[in-house]
Amino acid sequence: MSNALRADIPPGTVVIIKKDGLYKAFHPREKRRVMVTGGFGLRASARGSVISCTWLIDGESDRRDGFDIEAIDDDQAVPKQYAEQQAKLLANAP
Numbered sequence: 001m002s003n004a005l006r007a008d009i010p011p012g013t014v015v016i017i018k019k020d021g022l023y024k025a026f027h028p029r030e031k032r033r034v035m036v037t038g039g040f041g042l043r044a045s046a047r048g049s050v051i052s053c054t055w056l057i058d059g060e061s062d063r064r065d066g067f068d069i070e071a072i073d074d075d076q077a078v079p080k081q082y083a084e085q086q087a088k089l090l091a092n093a094p
Helices: 080-091
Strands: 014-017 033-038 050-055 061-065 069-072
Touching: 033 061, 033 080
Parallel strands: none
Antiparallel strands: 014 033, 014 069, 033 050, 050 061
């Protein structure tokens, strides 16, 4: 078990990070949206749980634990500046 959803998550997917451990300024759902870019935590059957991601509010790269994922975002809309990166990630997804 490598992520909280117990499911495979393709790179390029937008997910919501749990608010536990985040500053209160980041508690609103729209500020917790990240695009996952890789890591063992994307596979349900992997031993590792680390995910690489890009915060959609500011473009910062981050390394989070797979158990920090609260949900897959229903609104998969990605800001224009990240749309090309998402397309490349989804094209290379297994």
